[in-house]
Amino acid sequence: MSAPEGAATTLHAPSRRLLGVDAARGIALIGMMAIHILPMLTADGSVSTAYRIASGRSAALFAVLAGVGLALASGGTTPPRGRRLAAAAAGTLARAGVLLLVGLQLGGLRSGVAVILVFYALLFVVAVPFLALPARVLLPLGAGWAVLAPVLSQAIRPFMPMQSFDSPAPQALANPVDLLREVAITGYYPVLTWTAYLLAGLGIGRLALGNPRVQRAVLLTGAALAVGAWSASWWLLHPGGVLQELEAAGAAGTPLADRAIETAVTTSFYGTTPTSTWWWLAVAAPHSGSPFDLLHTIGTSCVVLGAMLMLTRVAAPLLLPFAAVGSMTFTLYTLHVVLLSTALPRTVPDAFLWHVLIAMAIAVPWRGLVGRGPLEALAAFASRSAAGLVTDRPAIRR
Numbered sequence: 001m002s003a004p005e006g007a008a009t010t011l012h013a014p015s016r017r018l019l020g021v022d023a024a025r026g027i028a029l030i031g032m033m034a035i036h037i038l039p040m041l042t043a044d045g046s047v048s049t050a051y052r053i054a055s056g057r058s059a060a061l062f063a064v065l066a067g068v069g070l071a072l073a074s075g076g077t078t079p080p081r082g083r084r085l086a087a088a089a090a091g092t093l094a095r096a097g098v099l100l101l102v103g104l105q106l107g108g109l110r111s112g113v114a115v116i117l118v119f120y121a122l123l124f125v126v127a128v129p130f131l132a133l134p135a136r137v138l139l140p141l142g143a144g145w146a147v148l149a150p151v152l153s154q155a156i157r158p159f160m161p162m163q164s165f166d167s168p169a170p171q172a173l174a175n176p177v178d179l180l181r182e183v184a185i186t187g188y189y190p191v192l193t194w195t196a197y198l199l200a201g202l203g204i205g206r207l208a209l210g211n212p213r214v215q216r217a218v219l220l221t222g223a224a225l226a227v228g229a230w231s232a233s234w235w236l237l238h239p240g241g242v243l244q245e246l247e248a249a250g251a252a253g254t255p256l257a258d259r260a261i262e263t264a265v266t267t268s269f270y271g272t273t274p275t276s277t278w279w280w281l282a283v284a285a286p287h288s289g290s291p292f293d294l295l296h297t298i299g300t301s302c303v304v305l306g307a308m309l310m311l312t313r314v315a316a317p318l319l320l321p322f323a324a325v326g327s328m329t330f331t332l333y334t335l336h337v338v339l340l341s342t343a344l345p346r347t348v349p350d351a352f353l354w355h356v357l358i359a360m361a362i363a364v365p366w367r368g369l370v371g372r373g374p375l376e377a378l379a380a381f382a383s384r385s386a387a388g389l390v391t392d393r394p395a396i397r398r
Contacts, residue, residue: 020209020309021072023319025065026326026363027304030356031058033336036113037352040267047266055268056286059116059189060197060297061304062329066120067201068209068305070127077208079132087387089128094386096124098379102334107167111341117333118168119189123198126191130202138203146196146294150273150281153185153192153289158275160186162253165270188271193289200298204305215309222302229295233284237265242282249277324363328373332359 031054038050074080074088103117130138161178163186172179184191207214237243247261251274256264269288273280284292311319325332336355340346344354366373372380 018072019316019319019323020215020312021065021068021305022323022326023308023312024061024305024326025329026322026324027308028058028061028065029325029329029333029336029359030322032062032333033355033359034058034352035268036111036336036340037346037355041263045263047263051267051286056288056293057297057300059287060294061301062116063120063123063189063194063197064201064204064298064301065305066123067127067198067203068205069201070124070131070198071202071205074131077135077206079134079206081132083391085132087390088131090390091383091387092124092128092131094382095379096121098375098382099124099330102330102375104168104170104172106334106337107169107172109337109341111337112346113167113337113340114188115167115337116189119183119187119191119194122183122191123194126195127198127202130199133202133206135203135206138199138206142196142199142203142298143295145199146193146298147291149193149196150289150291150294153190153272154275154278154281157186157272163187163270163272165255186272188287190271190289193272193294196294197298197301200301204302209309212310212313215306217306218302219306219310222299222306224299226296226299226303229292229299230284233282233290233292233296236282240282242279245277245279246283249274249279251276251280321360321364324367325359327367328363328376330379331373331375332363334375335359335362 034050034054035058039048040051040055042048070092073091075084079085080088099117099121103115103119103121106113106115106117130141133141160181164182166172167188168179168183172182204218207218209215209218237246243261243265246265251257251264254274255270256274259267265283265285268286269283271287272289273283280288281290282292283290284296286293286297308319308322336359339355339358344351344358348354363373
């Protein structure tokens with residue numbers, strides 16, 4: 001993303017739009033840092049405030065914004081056609097390759113983080129067939145995917161090996177079938193269900209995000225979706241009696257088996273729901289990948305994005321630190337994982353604060369003086385080079 005052209009009074013609409021998207025992406029990264037470092041439960045066994053706010057929602061926001069970014073990079077409100085589409089597809093696949101290589105290296109570190117980048121890489125590959133679609137197709141497709149993909153996942157996972165609970169690392173390339181199954185279906189961020197985030201983001205990115213009416217619509221629609229999905233899940237679990245069904249079925253073979261049912265349905269899952277009963281699809285727990293979880297977190301992502309886009313019109317300078325972080329999340333996420341595995345593990349006092357301060361101390365001057373982060377520049381170079389192979393090729397005369 002390019003740096004803003006000035007303060008709120010001098011920003012043109014495209015710059016405000018990009019500033020808002022970057023600010024939302026910065027909030028997503030800070031939220032993920034909080035989940036990686038701060039404890040899930042308090043001393044009395046209750047879910048911590050950080051987890052109640054950010055668990056599941058920050059990673060979902062990250063994924064939705066990936067779709068928004070792909071849409072903005074491939075034409076914004078005008079989906080690409082012909083050679084432009086081929087170039088966008090080639091560039092997207094090249095970015096996926098960079099994400100894969102870096103993600104595998106990070107997965108080999110002892111950071112304690114479920115590294116998202118390899119899953120991201122496959123999401124970028126999956127995005128290619130959808131780049132030519134307009135918002136009016138992408139948004140309902142994303143909603144339908146959020147409802148149906150968890151059902152398919154629940155149906156096929158009983159016939160598959162259990163999740164390994166490891167981040168994909170270089171040695172995983174020795175078993176590519178197992179790696180693909182983990183990344184696509186059984187892992188922490190399974191692409192089968194997470195494609196709903198990608199489609200929603202692509203659809204949102206095809207809207208006129210510089211238009212105040214569109215910004216309000218994104219925020220209000222997201223709020224309604226988030227509240228509606230969460231409320232429906234709560235009603236099914238409590239007045240509807242599904243909680244008792246879940247307790248009776250149990251979650252044998254998963255880390256959830258050791259948690260009381262009330263705690264289990266409010267804390268983070270590990271990417272998928274247990275398959276002991278279909279009623280697990282009624283939860284809205286973070287990282288459960290249920291229809292209610294996907295719809296709720298798509299909604300909260302829209303709220304954050306809509307709010308950041310609206311705030312750029314009245315308080316752009318206040319957003320600049322978050323936008324700076326959000327303009328180089330690939331680099332800063334990588335640094336965050338490296339620091340957790342080396343100099344700043346989560347056991348260091350105030351580790352979360354240190355990670356945030358380091359990210360801002362790097363990002364703010366870097367955005368103003370340099371622009372793209374180093375890994376962003378690498379991904380952009382790979383993307384341009386791949387796209388150039390398409391656009392520079394002479395047209396075939398027929």
